[in-house]
Amino acid sequence: MKEDKIFHPRANKYLRTEMLPTAFCPGCGCGTVLNGFLQALDELKLDPKELVFVTGIGCSSWIPSPYFKGDTLHTTHGRPIAFATGVKVMKPDMKVIVIAGDGDIAGIGGNHLIHAARRNIDISVFMVNNWNYGMTGGQVSPTTPFGVRTGTTPYGSAEHQLEAAEVVAAAGANYVARWTTYHVFPMVKAMQEALRVKGFSFVEIIAQCPVSYGKMVKMRRGSDFLKLYKEKSVKVEKARQMSDEELEGKIVVGKLKERKRTEFVSTLRQINERFRQELAN
Amino acid sequence: MGDEAAAYGALYAGCNFFAGYPITPASEIAEVMARELPRSDGYYVQMEDEISSISAIIGAVWAGGKAMTATSGPGFSLMQENIGYAIMTETPCVLVNVQRSGPSTGQATKPAQGDVLQARWGTHGDHEIIALSPSSVQETFSLTIEAFNLSEKYRTLVILLMDGEIGHLRENITFPPLEEITLQERKTGPADAPSFGGAAVPPMSTFGQGRFVHVTGSTHKENGMRDVSTQSVHQELVTRLCGKIRDARGEIWRIEEDYMPGAKVGVLTYGATARPAKGAVLEARRQGTAVDFLRLISIWPFPEEAVRKLADRVDVILVPEMNLGQISREVERFTSKPVLPISRIGGVIHRVEEIKDEIIANG
Amino acid sequence: MKDSGRNWRIERKMNIRFSGFGGQGIILSGYIFGTAAVNDGKSALQTQSYGSESRGGGCRSDVLVSQEEIYDLGPSKFDVLVALSQSAYNSYIGSLGKGGILLVDEDLVDPGSHTPPKTHKIKATDIAFKKFGNKIMANMVMMGFVNSILGVISKESLKKAIRDNVAEETAESNLQAFDEGYRMGKEIN
Amino acid sequence: MITINEELCKGCEICTDFCPKKVLASSNTINKKGYYLPAATHKDKCTGCRLCELMCPELAILISKE
Numbered sequence: 001m002k003e004d005k006i007f008h009p010r011a012n013k014y015l016r017t018e019m020l021p022t023a024f025c026p027g028c029g030c031g032t033v034l035n036g037f038l039q040a041l042d043e044l045k046l047d048p049k050e051l052v053f054v055t056g057i058g059c060s061s062w063i064p065s066p067y068f069k070g071d072t073l074h075t076t077h078g079r080p081i082a083f084a085t086g087v088k089v090m091k092p093d094m095k096v097i098v099i100a101g102d103g104d105i106a107g108i109g110g111n112h113l114i115h116a117a118r119r120n121i122d123i124s125v126f127m128v129n130n131w132n133y134g135m136t137g138g139q140v141s142p143t144t145p146f147g148v149r150t151g152t153t154p155y156g157s158a159e160h161q162l163e164a165a166e167v168v169a170a171a172g173a174n175y176v177a178r179w180t181t182y183h184v185f186p187m188v189k190a191m192q193e194a195l196r197v198k199g200f201s202f203v204e205i206i207a208q209c210p211v212s213y214g215k216m217v218k219m220r221r222g223s224d225f226l227k228l229y230k231e232k233s234v235k236v237e238k239a240r241q242m243s244d245e246e247l248e249g250k251i252v253v254g255k256l257k258e259r260k261r262t263e264f265v266s267t268l269r270q271i272n273e274r275f276r277q278e279l280a281n
Numbered sequence: 282m283g284d285e286a287a288a289y290g291a292l293y294a295g296c297n298f299f300a301g302y303p304i305t306p307a308s309e310i311a312e313v314m315a316r317e318l319p320r321s322d323g324y325y326v327q328m329e330d331e332i333s334s335i336s337a338i339i340g341a342v343w344a345g346g347k348a349m350t351a352t353s354g355p356g357f358s359l360m361q362e363n364i365g366y367a368i369m370t371e372t373p374c375v376l377v378n379v380q381r382s383g384p385s386t387g388q389a390t391k392p393a394q395g396d397v398l399q400a401r402w403g404t405h406g407d408h409e410i411i412a413l414s415p416s417s418v419q420e421t422f423s424l425t426i427e428a429f430n431l432s433e434k435y436r437t438l439v440i441l442l443m444d445g446e447i448g449h450l451r452e453n454i455t456f457p458p459l460e461e462i463t464l465q466e467r468k469t470g471p472a473d474a475p476s477f478g479g480a481a482v483p484p485m486s487t488f489g490q491g492r493f494v495h496v497t498g499s500t501h502k503e504n505g506m507r508d509v510s511t512q513s514v515h516q517e518l519v520t521r522l523c524g525k526i527r528d529a530r531g532e533i534w535r536i537e538e539d540y541m542p543g544a545k546v547g548v549l550t551y552g553a554t555a556r557p558a559k560g561a562v563l564e565a566r567r568q569g570t571a572v573d574f575l576r577l578i579s580i581w582p583f584p585e586e587a588v589r590k591l592a593d594r595v596d597v598i599l600v601p602e603m604n605l606g607q608i609s610r611e612v613e614r615f616t617s618k619p620v621l622p623i624s625r626i627g628g629v630i631h632r633v634e635e636i637k638d639e640i641i642a643n644g
Numbered sequence: 645m646k647d648s649g650r651n652w653r654i655e656r657k658m659n660i661r662f663s664g665f666g667g668q669g670i671i672l673s674g675y676i677f678g679t680a681a682v683n684d685g686k687s688a689l690q691t692q693s694y695g696s697e698s699r700g701g702g703c704r705s706d707v708l709v710s711q712e713e714i715y716d717l718g719p720s721k722f723d724v725l726v727a728l729s730q731s732a733y734n735s736y737i738g739s740l741g742k743g744g745i746l747l748v749d750e751d752l753v754d755p756g757s758h759t760p761p762k763t764h765k766i767k768a769t770d771i772a773f774k775k776f777g778n779k780i781m782a783n784m785v786m787m788g789f790v791n792s793i794l795g796v797i798s799k800e801s802l803k804k805a806i807r808d809n810v811a812e813e814t815a816e817s818n819l820q821a822f823d824e825g826y827r828m829g830k831e832i833n
Numbered sequence: 834m835i836t837i838n839e840e841l842c843k844g845c846e847i848c849t850d851f852c853p854k855k856v857l858a859s860s861n862t863i864n865k866k867g868y869y870l871p872a873a874t875h876k877d878k879c880t881g882c883r884l885c886e887l888m889c890p891e892l893a894i895l896i897s898k899e
Contacts, residue, residue, distance in 0.1 A: 007838070007892065008892055008895055011892055015892075016493075019506075020841060020892070021840065021843070021891055022890075022891060024890060024891075025666060025843075026667060026843035026844060026845040026868065027843070027845030027847060027890065028890055029890065031891055031892075032847075032888055032889070032890045034890070034892070035886075035887055035888070035889060035890065035892055036887060038892070039887060048493070049489075052344075052488050052489075054340070065495065065497065065507070066495060066506055066507060069493050071343075071488035071492070071493060071494045071495075072495045072497075073340060073343055073488075074495070074496060074497035074498065074499065074507070075336065075339075075340075075366065075498065076336070076362055076363055076366050076498055079332060079333065079336040079363070081333075082328065082329075082332065082333030082334075082336035082337055082340070083337065083339060083340035084340060085300075085326060085328070085333070085336075085337045085340060086298065086300060086326075086336065086337035086338055086339065086340025086341035086342075086343075086344065086348070087340040087343060087344040087488065088340075088344075089298065089324045089326060089337075089341060089344075090298060090324070090340075090344035090345055091345065091488055091489050093489075094344075094488065094489055111329050111330065112329060112333050112336075115328075115329040115333075181888070184884065184887040184888050185887070188887070210845075211666075211667065221845070221846065222845045222846075222847050222890070223846060223850040223851070226851065226888075268326075271319060272319045272322050272324075275319035275320065276319075276322075279320070664867075665866055665867070668867065729865075729867060730865050730866070731866070749867070751863055751867070752863075752865065752866070752867045769863065773869075779867070779869070782867075
């Protein structure tokens with residue numbers, strides 16, 4: 001057990017500090033997402049007792065599990081949003097937070113993402129997108145850029161990147177944003193907005209994997225990716241003026257969608273309330 | 282209808298969350314749950330598939346709910362991974378599988394008993410499972426309540442292994458007064474009690490109690506924290522998870538036996554097949570053949586003691602079942618006497634006459 | 645094979661565990677040792693930690709080298725433990741057999757009061773950084789050091805295995821790092 | 834004040850690469866895990882922007898008022 005004083009005050013408040021240092025590789029973006037999320041929670045002054053973390057399988061699922069204090073459900077690959085649906089329906093007063101990777105959320109669990117967004121259930125999903133399956137050593141994922149050589153695309157990927165945030169926006173979520181680990185301050189702000197929104201909120205965070213993905217593209221330092229994010233990022237307002245060709249290879253960042261559709265669990269509660277009233281009459 | 286009885290059994294057991302996906306011949310369970318759950322302030326969610334259905338019920342249980350899902354063969358196959366998750370995380374919940382003819386889409390609307398071994402071994406890794414199989418609509422109701430009670434008592438997923446025949450069968454049922462129903466309370470403990478060890482069945486802390494419960498399907502220590510590299514942690518955990526069911530098998534076994542002196546032949550059966558089998562046994566006796574009857578109500582853990590007892594009594598065991606010999610293979614493990622499967626597949630259930638003829642031919 | 649065999653004559657087989665944290669080239673070290681042993685005409689077997697385990701503090705790569713067919717795939721005790729991090733040392737010191745040899749990077753590992761009698765120390769990471777400009781080559785320095793002390797595998801086979809398994813443009817500096825470690829090992833002996 | 838937690842740092846150098854005022858630089862000090870630690874070589878130039886603190890993947894940097 002480490003001395004309390006060596007950690008951030010906010011780490012002591014929100015993290016299981018006995019689990020630190022993290023198991024992440026040096027320079028891994030997951031650590032920056034962890035750091036930013038800690039900041040977001042602290043500024044919102046949320047009580048860890050009100051938080052439920054639900055995660056899947058993959059490096060980024062280790063951000064909440066085991067590091068964050070809060071009730072934690074570390075589930076099977078691809079399914080955290082489905083598990084979170086059950087949690088939220090039964091515990092509507094708790095903040096249900098899913099932090100997981102692109103393989104988990106957009107790959108094997110892609111259907112759950114779309115339908116949770118469509119239901120507009122009050123869950124905050126933070127998708128850490130590192131463009132590959134990192135935990136298994138660097139294989140192509142639904143978000144790997146076209147043409148990139150990975151463990152399972154030795155001749156270059158023949159598939160195009162899934163724009164997960166745009167898909168979620170179209171599916172009906174109340175809040176959708178995308179940032180990168182280079183944009184730490186707006187990333188923290190977007191996390192806070194997502195946590196405040198009632199309804200399905202989704203923040204895609206492009207985050208570096210300098211080990212598994214980095215070895216494929218010969219970018220072995222975290223900073224190599226952060227520089228790339230800085231170069232390739234285009235604010236959503238500007239992106240709206242650009243053509244598809246101009247946007248090829250760019251990372252569109254910012255708030256992609258905000259709307260105020262009715263939330264799923266509160267609707268379920270209203271139905272039960274109405275049922276009781278009709279029964280009484 | 283058996284499906285409706287399963288739904289009402291769940292409601293009587295206090296189920297307040299159901300997640301499901303439509304599938305023949307189990308959809309009626311979902312429909313009743315969707316209609317009736319608001320009455321007890323429960324919630325129905327129709328998920329996007331069966332994988333998310335079982336996921337959602339496990340989530341609901343950790344959020345303090347009592348939950349069930351229902352499906353049939355194809356959906357049951359999809360749920361296998363998370364059956365293991367529920368076992369590993371010791372999540373009390375109920376899964377109804379109204380078996381239909383397979384493999385694959387098979388005869389979607391026809392009954393079968395082809396999933397009995399999948400129920401036992403479908404999920405990966407070492408595990409023990411509890412599965413109950415009703416033979417009537419009335420029993421479907423009571424066994425669903427039993428399934429909830431066993432799930433709470435042993436903190437595990439329990440399968441109600443119905444078949445399409447019983448699921449879609451309409452027959453008379455009496456609902457007992459609520460006060461006559463005994464429910465197993467969820468075992469809870471003090472805040473510092475480990476949720477994943479320290480007892481064969483540890484007390485369960487759920488979300489929202491401020492206890493920072495950590496639930497993972499990975500190998501974990503008694504406090505729930507992941508430890509996937511220590512051999513002894515895995516061995517202790519999995520041995521306990523298997524042991525808590527295996528050691529209690531005497532309490533979990535449920536059978537119906539009807540023996541008579543001098544029987545040379547025994548009939549062992551379960552589920553819908555038990556109905557014509559029972560008829561055949563009674564008819565054979567009327568015609569002068571001494572025959573023993575054993576019905577397995579709990580399929581898993583396998584009531585091996587009862588099977589041994591039957592095997593000691595008779596010279597041959599007939600096993601009518603709606604598959605090509607799944608339980609008869611299990612029976613063979615406990616006797617060296619001949620075990621003859623009477624198989625019917627293709628969506629037709631045995632007739633009394635044909636089982637009776639087999640009894641007389643072997644008696 | 646003129647170089648091999650000093651300890652080899654005593655031990656017909658040798659179990660070596662390389663350990664450290666992810667990114668130190670631990671797994672590659674075991675792989676190179678095993679490949680070189682096969683090139684020497686011996687039986688060799690290599691296993692390693694996978695996934696997050698290999699990236700945390702307890703990364704390991706085990707090599708079993710033998711004159712005969714190997715039956716024990718997961719030995720409980722090792723003849724040699726190479727440790728490049730404190731947490732790996734803490735995790736694996738228990739797997740070092742009685743009378744076994746411990747080799748450590750002395751800047752990174754403090755064996756403490758339980759230092760085994762046969763312990764050899766080298767500043768592998770420091771040398772790699774200061775002499776070869778890249779601390780990642782610490783594993784090469786260490787491999788040279790290990791082999792000069794153990795003499796299980798021929799130097800030629802090891803160098804060939806290194807050449808075959810590192811990027812072409814870094815092969816020369818890797819080999820120099822290996823030679824440096826080898827030379828330092830010889831100084832001790 | 835810049836506090837660097839030597840036990841947590843994994844030497845990824847994101848802080849030294851992105852500090853807008855180049856307050857932080859790589860040092861020759863190696864920690865127990867074999868990582869080269871950053872050092873605040875130009876403390877006087879620190880504006881307290883906290884970019885390093887928030888970018889650090891290991892929660893190893895804390896910027897606080899003197």
